Amino acid sequence: MYCMKKWYYLLALPVLLMSCSDDDVSFVGPNCTQETGILLNAKKQWVYTGETMALYVDKNFCERAVKSVSVNGKAVEVKAITADSLTFVFPTIADDSATIAVNFTSFDATLSKKVRVFPGNGTWKEIQSFPGTGRAETRVVVASDKAYVLKGLVYSGQMTPFTDVFRYEPATNSWQKSIDNPLFASSRFETYSQGRLLCQLSTGFSMFDLETGVYKKIMAPPVNPDCIGFEVNGEAYFINDATNHVGIYEILHYGESANQWEKLAQTNYDGPYDFLRSAFSIGGKVYFPMKIINTVEAELISYDLDSKTFAKSARLHVPVTDPSDSYLNYLFTIGQCAYFMDAGEVDLGNNGDIIRVIPTNRLYVYNTAVEEWHITTTEYPAKFVNTTSFAVGGRGFVGLGVVRQSATAVTYPQNFYEFVPQ
Numbered sequence: 001m002y003c004m005k006k007w008y009y010l011l012a013l014p015v016l017l018m019s020c021s022d023d024d025v026s027f028v029g030p031n032c033t034q035e036t037g038i039l040l041n042a043k044k045q046w047v048y049t050g051e052t053m054a055l056y057v058d059k060n061f062c063e064r065a066v067k068s069v070s071v072n073g074k075a076v077e078v079k080a081i082t083a084d085s086l087t088f089v090f091p092t093i094a095d096d097s098a099t100i101a102v103n104f105t106s107f108d109a110t111l112s113k114k115v116r117v118f119p120g121n122g123t124w125k126e127i128q129s130f131p132g133t134g135r136a137e138t139r140v141v142v143a144s145d146k147a148y149v150l151k152g153l154v155y156s157g158q159m160t161p162f163t164d165v166f167r168y169e170p171a172t173n174s175w176q177k178s179i180d181n182p183l184f185a186s187s188r189f190e191t192y193s194q195g196r197l198l199c200q201l202s203t204g205f206s207m208f209d210l211e212t213g214v215y216k217k218i219m220a221p222p223v224n225p226d227c228i229g230f231e232v233n234g235e236a237y238f239i240n241d242a243t244n245h246v247g248i249y250e251i252l253h254y255g256e257s258a259n260q261w262e263k264l265a266q267t268n269y270d271g272p273y274d275f276l277r278s279a280f281s282i283g284g285k286v287y288f289p290m291k292i293i294n295t296v297e298a299e300l301i302s303y304d305l306d307s308k309t310f311a312k313s314a315r316l317h318v319p320v321t322d323p324s325d326s327y328l329n330y331l332f333t334i335g336q337c338a339y340f341m342d343a344g345e346v347d348l349g350n351n352g353d354i355i356r357v358i359p360t361n362r363l364y365v366y367n368t369a370v371e372e373w374h375i376t377t378t379e380y381p382a383k384f385v386n387t388t389s390f391a392v393g394g395r396g397f398v399g400l401g402v403v404r405q406s407a408t409a410v411t412y413p414q415n416f417y418e419f420v421p422q
Contacts, residue, residue, distance in 0.1 A: 040102060040111045046370050048120030049092045049422055055102065055111070056085045067103040092422045093117060118337060118367055119421030121376045127397070127416050131175045132166055134412030136346075136386035136402045141210055143195030145171065147390045147397070148210045150197070151184055154412055155352020155402065161185050165210055168416075170392050179213040189221065191229025191254075193236040198229070198254065221252055221261045230279035232286060232305065239288055239303075241275060242266070249288075249310075251303055265303065267310040278330035280338055282368045287313075287338065289330055296326040300366060316364060316373040318342075325357050328364060331389040332396035334421055339396060340364040344385035346402060346410075355404040359383045381417050 039058045047053050055069075068075045069088050072095060079087045086102070098117050101110040135152030142148075150165040163185050165178040187199040197208040198218065205220035221227075226241040236254040238261075251264045276289035276298070287300045292315070300313035318326035327343040342359035346352050361383075365374040387401030399416030 038104065038107075038109045040100070040109050042100075042111060042115065044115075044370075045113060046116040046118060046367075047090045047098075048118050048365075048374055048376070049090055050120040050376065051090050051374075052079060052087050053090045053100075054085055054087045055100065057109075065104050067105060070101050070103070072098050090117075090120075116369070118365075118369070118374075119334075120365075120374065121363070121378055122419050122421040124378070124381045124398075124417040125420055126381065127418050128168075128173050128175055130166065130400055130414040130416055131177070132164055132414075133162065134414045135162055135400055136412065138388045138400060139190055139197075140388060140390040141192045141195060141197055142390055142392055143192075145169070145393050146195075147392050148178060148195065149388055149390075149400075150210065151187070152388070152400065155346060155348060155410075157351075159352075161187075167211075168392075168397070170395055170397075170418075178210055181208075181213055183208075183215075188225070189223055189227060189229070189238075191236045191238055192231040193254070193256070194231075194234045198236050218254075219259050219261060221254070223252065226275060228275055228277060228279050228288065230281065230286060232281045237286070239279060239286075249301070251286075265308045265310070267301075269301065269310075269312070274327075276328055276330060276343075280330065280333045282333060282336060282338070285368070287366070287368070289328060289340070291327055294323050296320055296323050298326065298328055313366065314372060316366075316375075318364075319362075319375075329359075329387065329389075331398060332391035332419070334391060334394055334396050334419075336367060336369040337421075338366045338368065339419070340366070341380070341384075344383065346385055350408075352402065353408055353410055355385055355402065355410060357385075358404055359385065381415065382413060 041056045066081055069078055071091055076088050076091055079089060096117055097114040099114050101108055135154055138149050138152035140147055140149055147168045148165055151161045153159050153161050163182050164180040167176050167178045183201045186202045190197060190199040195210055197210055204217045206215045207218050208215040221238055223238050223240045228239050230237050238252040240250040240252060242248045242250050248268050250266045253262050253264050255262060272293040274291040274293050276291055279286055279288050284306055285302045285304050287302045289300055291298050296318045297315045299315045302311050320326050328340040329343040331339040331341060344359040345357035347354040347356045361377050361380050363376050363378045367374060382403045384401035387398055389398045396419040397416060402410045402412055405411045
């Protein structure tokens with residue numbers, strides 16, 4: 001470092017100033033240091049793409065001491081620098097982990113551990129449109145890398161459910177009509193197993209093959225109307241609200257060989273809860289989204305199929321003021337993350353022609369790997385209410401539903417979209 005010493009006299013007192021070349025770093029103030037060996041720290045060992053990440057240091061430094069920040073060897077723009085930290089927006093990368101380094105003037109510092117990387121946002125890509133009549137409130141069964149969309153209705157008139165079934169194959173981006181059966185108009189208590197619908201029909205509780213239309217009667221489950229069916233590893237289950245929002249929940253499993261329903265477990269949580277009409281499984285656990293009544297909070301109740309134990313997730317505070325506006329709609333699971341959007345609400349007192357609550361463009365992500373909620377925003381192609389969504393082969397899809405056209409009119413679009421995480 002080359003500097004010239006110059007003496008100046010201010011009020012007869014000598015002051016030594018250092019005049020340095022442009023290549024030198026000018027450290028100003030008593031809290032700056034040129035010492036090497038700065039240690040980087042992060043509050044979490046994971047990050048979401050698009051999220052502002054902060055790095056902290058164990059020694060103060062000056063802004064001009066930071067030359068660059070890199071993620072997996074690629075430079076990123078620094079957003080802000082203070083005396084003991086710096087922030088930057090984590091970029092979109094294909095890797096699921098990252099090495100983060102800071103290049104100071106005379107040395108480099110690297111975060112001691114790689115951080116896990118999760119997709120924090122994404123884009124919507126339009127796919128083949130649904131070939132049937134537009135509708136809301138469908139049911140979906142996924143099997144053999146295909147999705148079967150059945151039932152659904154429109155809110156004007158008698159609101160009679162549709163009886164046709166359509167099959168979507170992501171590999172070819174194509175829809176085909178599968179079967180049409182009037183029994184679907186009255187089906188209730190629905191769960192799924194290997195491409196078959198288990199439900200209460202007018203002829204009795206039955207197992208219905210959605211590809212062939214063949215069905216047979218089976219043992220009826222001991223469930224109440226407020227129950228949710230789900231499938232894990234090809235087997236059918238229900239979670240049953242045994243006491244109507246009081247907080248006692250049962251897990252029921254169907255044994256096909258014995259044609260019997262078995263209660264695996266029961267739990268008692270303080271209510272009042274409201275089922276969000278969905279369930280999903282990741283890593284041997286089943287998750288049930290719950291709305292906490294009279295609040296703007298939601299949480300997940302999980303059930304471990306191996307240990308047969310229940311647990312609660314951290315609560316999500318939905319950023320609204322009216323508790324009736326804070327319901328969520330589960331969309332799909334991609335990797336270790338489950339995606340939700342605002343549910344919205346249709347005013348059925350006006351033949352469904354008025355959407356009372358319009359969904360926002362917020363996307364709520366529950367990350368099962370680190371057991372936390374993450375909120376981001378994504379520009380939805382439409383503000384769906386009571387939409388159809390499913391995941392096939394690790395890919396998430398959304399479409400149909402009812403969309404506000406004007407203050408007194410709605411439409412039932414046939415468009416479908418794939419969500420591409422970033």
